[in-house]
Amino acid sequence: TFDSRRFLDYWTDLFRPLPRNPREGFIPDYTPENQEEFDFIVIGAGSAGAVIANRLTEVPQWNVLLIESGGNENFFSDIPIFASFLSLTPMNWGYISMPEPRACRDLRGKVCFLPRGRVLGGSSVLNFLIYQRGHPEDYNDWARMGNEGWSYDQILPYFKKSENIGIKELQNSSYHGVGGYLDIQYSPYHSPLEKPFRQAGEELGYKWRDPNGEKLIGFSKPQATMRKGRRCSSSKAFLEPIRFRPNLKVTKFSTASKILIDPHTKTAYGVEFTKRNKSIQVRARREVVSSAGSIGSAQLLMVSGVGPKDHLQEFGINTIADLPVGYNLQDHVTFSGNAFIVNQTGMTMNDLSAASPFVAAAYMSGQGPLTLPGGAAGLAFVHTKFSRDQDLTRPDVELVMGAGSLAGDAVGILRSLLGVTDEWYWKTYSSLSFGARQRTFSINPVLIRPNSVGRLMLRSPNFADHPKIHLNYFADLNDLRTMVAGVRMVEKVIGTKAFQRFGTKLHTTPFPGCESFVFDSDEYWECAIMQTSITLDHQVGTCKMAPEGDPTGVVSPRLQVHGIRGLRVADASIMPRIPAAHTHAAVLMIAEKAADLIKEDWKIPISKNY
Numbered sequence: 001t002f003d004s005r006r007f008l009d010y011w012t013d014l015f016r017p018l019p020r021n022p023r024e025g026f027i028p029d030y031t032p033e034n035q036e037e038f039d040f041i042v043i044g045a046g047s048a049g050a051v052i053a054n055r056l057t058e059v060p061q062w063n064v065l066l067i068e069s070g071g072n073e074n075f076f077s078d079i080p081i082f083a084s085f086l087s088l089t090p091m092n093w094g095y096i097s098m099p100e101p102r103a104c105r106d107l108r109g110k111v112c113f114l115p116r117g118r119v120l121g122g123s124s125v126l127n128f129l130i131y132q133r134g135h136p137e138d139y140n141d142w143a144r145m146g147n148e149g150w151s152y153d154q155i156l157p158y159f160k161k162s163e164n165i166g167i168k169e170l171q172n173s174s175y176h177g178v179g180g181y182l183d184i185q186y187s188p189y190h191s192p193l194e195k196p197f198r199q200a201g202e203e204l205g206y207k208w209r210d211p212n213g214e215k216l217i218g219f220s221k222p223q224a225t226m227r228k229g230r231r232c233s234s235s236k237a238f239l240e241p242i243r244f245r246p247n248l249k250v251t252k253f254s255t256a257s258k259i260l261i262d263p264h265t266k267t268a269y270g271v272e273f274t275k276r277n278k279s280i281q282v283r284a285r286r287e288v289v290s291s292a293g294s295i296g297s298a299q300l301l302m303v304s305g306v307g308p309k310d311h312l313q314e315f316g317i318n319t320i321a322d323l324p325v326g327y328n329l330q331d332h333v334t335f336s337g338n339a340f341i342v343n344q345t346g347m348t349m350n351d352l353s354a355a356s357p358f359v360a361a362a363y364m365s366g367q368g369p370l371t372l373p374g375g376a377a378g379l380a381f382v383h384t385k386f387s388r389d390q391d392l393t394r395p396d397v398e399l400v401m402g403a404g405s406l407a408g409d410a411v412g413i414l415r416s417l418l419g420v421t422d423e424w425y426w427k428t429y430s431s432l433s434f435g436a437r438q439r440t441f442s443i444n445p446v447l448i449r450p451n452s453v454g455r456l457m458l459r460s461p462n463f464a465d466h467p468k469i470h471l472n473y474f475a476d477l478n479d480l481r482t483m484v485a486g487v488r489m490v491e492k493v494i495g496t497k498a499f500q501r502f503g504t505k506l507h508t509t510p511f512p513g514c515e516s517f518v519f520d521s522d523e524y525w526e527c528a529i530m531q532t533s534i535t536l537d538h539q540v541g542t543c544k545m546a547p548e549g550d551p552t553g554v555v556s557p558r559l560q561v562h563g564i565r566g567l568r569v570a571d572a573s574i575m576p577r578i579p580a581a582h583t584h585a586a587v588l589m590i591a592e593k594a595a596d597l598i599k600e601d602w603k604i605p606i607s608k609n610y
């Protein structure tokens with residue numbers, strides 16, 4: 001029978017531009033028989049799942065089934081600057097938060113929008129490509145919480161194992177790896193804002209640095225998961241090169257509805273999933289690995305009987321293991337409303353300039369502004385006075401400079417992604433002429449060491465019903481003060497000679513709902529941040545890793561679900577605390593380590609040759 005999703009899946013793949021890396025190619029779809037057996041079943045072919053499927057199938061005697069709810073990437077998802085556009089497609093699960101008392105108050109429906117990838121490669125296909133690992137102490141904190149094996153020295157080799165650093169001056173750095181599956185490069189495009197940004201940092205006493213090197217505080221050009229100017233997703237990096245391994249089967253458009261766990265032996269023995277309206281059960285001889293992401297893994301565990309007993313009882317779910325699944329939800333939030341206007345055209349990038357045929361032609365040869373990762377042209381790690389500790393080497397705010405701004409979003413794609421209403425947009429920016437709106441860029445402060453913690457809860461016992469996501473942004477008021485300190489830091493950057501050379505100024509129309517505050521007072525910024533808070537889509541922590549006996553833990557430091565045999569979780573959800581960085585690199589590291597832990601536990605010799 002004709003299947004339109006599969007047809008489209010293959011058809012859009014043909015439009016991915018040549019020359020392709022020879023290792024890239026269309027991943028074939030496999031539909032298992034009911035009750036078919038595999039050694040391992042991995043749920044979710046996202047950032048983590050793609051790595052795990054690759055590393056487990058290195059063992060020729062093991063066969064692996066990878067279950068993914070989405071289909072292939074395509075031509076559009078390869079274009080780095082179009083990252084926001086993808087959230088408007090079926091590649092996005094389209095989650096939203098519950099109403100937040102202190103955040104997203106003036107966004108559409110008064111909720112925060114939480115895109116997650118539903119595609120081979122998962123959120124690494126939707127993400128902004130920025131490759132950052134975080135501070136060594138972020139991971140030493142994990143180890144100090146009792147998670148043996150997760151200190152920085154122990155996990156650095158796994159970051160390097162994945163990596164193929166294409167930045168010449170870093171190829172001999174002891175912090176980077178060469179020859180791994182994942183290409184890390186700079187965008188070949190130099191935004192005209194890059195130089196002033198660097199000079200501004202120097203004027204303020206910051207060094208231009210490798211943000212994944214020895215010292216992090218400083219300014220930098222974004223390192224990106226990029227191959228010749230195109231997105232290098234986790235699927236392109238880890239799955240496509242091994243798509244014909246005989247011991248790997250990938251079932252696409254397949255949504256796991258339940259992990260099958262024997263309530264008496266407390267052993268996971270399989271997975272139930274739906275494909276083309278048909279329910280199929282598959283069985284695992286050795287283990288089930290959930291890599292469905294911070295939202296998917298927590299929800300799947302709970303609907304399968306692993307979660308807080310009182311909460312599962314509300315939905316009539318039989319509790320097999322009473323564990324705090326869904327707690328410990330953490331995320332990075334930013335404020336992207338500010339627009340800075342320059343007095344020259346051609347310095348900034350907005351949606352209409354991105355649509356020019358010259359820009360498109362440059363992209364076809366892997367060049368030009370479309371290769372900017374999510375539009376980001378500069379990054380900075382800074383330390384504010386509100387930081388939780390006195391370690392001046394640990395950043396608590398990141399500044400992300402966008403080559404354009406929300407004000408320049410003439411067509412409305414960015415608005416749709418962020419949940420910004422047309423009414424808000426016009427109230428805020430209509431005092432600027434069209435030309436001025438096209439001459440704007442942004443520098444957004446990101447809260448990278450939040451104290452506030454949220455919770456994910458079920459809405460129903462069915463996986464198909466999106467869960468209730470309580471983000472609790474700014475529940476801890478220190479987080480709000482830190483964000484205001486971030487706005488002040490941005491003001492300092494804009495005030496430097498480097499930016500004043502272009503007459504750079506802040507657009508000063510007050511944000512809707514904050515008109516009663518004195519413009520530029522701390523109270524005004526607090527209001528603005530709470531009205532239009534935007535997530536960086538870094539949700540982590542819902543299946544927290546903690547040692548046996550710690551009541552907050554869901555998985556052990558070997559990533560096994562406490563009290564259940566044959567079930568691990570390996571994805572962003574296991575992070576006990578969010579690192580002070582974009583989360584994709586940390587997820588890949590977790591997956592690399594998870595594969596080695598599995599091999600060790602099944603007595604397979606592991607190569608330390610990286």
Ligand SMILES: Cc1cc2nc3c(=O)[nH]c(=O)nc-3n(C[C@H](O)[C@H](O)[C@H](O)COP(=O)(O)OP(=O)(O)OC[C@H]3O[C@@H](n4cnc5c(N)ncnc54)[C@H](O)[C@@H]3O)c2cc1C
Nearest residue numbers: 044046047048122123127128130256293296537572582584
């Ligand atoms: C818009 C956006 C921008 C981001 N920008 C950056 C950035 O610039 N840099 C950075 O470092 N990080 C960024 N991130 C975050 C980063 O991409 C994620 O932290 C990371 O990809 C999470 O990996 P994961 O494996 O935990 O989950 P995912 O990559 O989301 O993978 C989960 C996979 O499981 C599948 N799945 C879920 N449930 C089921 C089910 N029941 N059955 C079958 N399959 C299922 C999903 O479809 C998905 O493919 C961004 C994320 C988003 C969404």
